[in-house]
Amino acid sequence: MNVEDKVIEIITREQHLAPGVVKPDSTFAELGIDSLDGVNILFALEEEFKIDIPDSVAQNMKSVQQVVDSLTRVLEGKDVSDLLAMAKGGAETRPN
């Protein structure tokens, strides 16, 4: 199962949604996921993938797409500094 499928599975489970409701282009707002639900989903992702997601990255995970992107980078060990920069307003961007 790829990252996107896993993310969709976890969100579906944690939010007690029917299968098929969560789509790759869904936003948290559309799914009725508030900030408390959001941290719950992050917890489930951290447990599932055995990773730590820093707060600064977590702030930008507000859609299925963003979650998948951030997770993929963390899992591939890529530098997530541009995500961090985006969190700070995009003023500083370190090269990869």
Add this chain to the structure above:
Amino acid sequence: MRRVVITGLGVFSSCGTDVESFFSNLSRGQSGIRRIQQFDPSQLSVQIAAEVPNYQPAEYFPQKRLDILDRFAQFALLSARQAMQSSGLEVREEERPRFGAVIGSGMGGAQGLDEGYLNLYARQATRLHPFTIPKIMHNAPVSQICMEYSAQGPSFTTATACSSSGHAIGEAFRLIKFGLADIMLAGGTDAPITYGMMRSWESVRVLANGNGEPSRSCRPFSADREGMVIGEGAAALVLEELEHARRRRAPILAELCGFGMTADAGHITQPTVEGPARAIRAALEEAAVNADDVDYINAHGTGTRLNDPTETVIIKNVFGEAARRIPVSSTKSMHGHVMGATGAVELVATVLAVQRGVIPPTANYTTPDPECDLDYVPNQARDVPVRIALSNSFAFGGLNAVLLVRRWE
């Protein structure tokens, strides 16, 4: 002067998960104390408790709600649900700011805390579930209740050990009496039956061991009493300003007339005589009731070696000769010591006693103790009119809450 009446009741306990079963069991002297079921108690010295039997959360709440409700909050919501339903209240939107809730708890989110510590220390977890805080915080029950019933008025939680719900009900009473609210949901909840809690209580050496015969283990005022038994559960009452209740033709169950609240300033676990006696006198004075007019006292009556004779002296101190003719019973003999919920559970029993003219017994009373020589209504309920009744809560730490109710005629 604004008067406060009780128009709804709810109880979720080892002796019944609804008001009728609860009172029926109490009236029959039926104990809810059994061997602990919710975890394997074989390692404990004390393996008994007053648990809500066969409790299945999924029967009462959808899973999504359960994710964020600790056991003690579940119990609170269930008792509040009954109280609101039985009151028939429909709170209009403009009334919401005049509708509040005060729900006490002695031990808070004990279950969630236990689970969290297990993960942290035994399983070496480096992260805990994000719902841990909103689940275990002491105010989770009252906040969830406010959310459920759109109660936007003055609301908070109380935590005074065994007096938590006595204080909750007393303060809710005052809020209505002094004009800050018209409707209050008041009560308490505790789900303290965890391995850690039981180990902590064992060391205090006040628990009845009763492993051989759990249902007989709590014997308040009896010479062969062995101690108290930990219980879980919740109770809630709807308190309402009298004219508000009359206008909507509410079912008025009793009037709440007095609340006495004092501190012993004595010992951290041992009661004084004077502190609780002053609380009883204060309740009598507020209700403008003479000692002679009291028809029933629902005792704190934990069944410990120390409480029962001390409470006997306290009652004699306040009532003098009249003490000998006032029936005094401990319903803890049946529903256990429900900690932060016990004041509310016992006030529900007291209100029913007043409403129905049935005094629940002190169960398991075997042998008179020379130091406890009052009428404890041993073993059999008594059919007798009860116009005025008191409910005592004398907590660890010397915090006393006494409530006085009067039959509604």
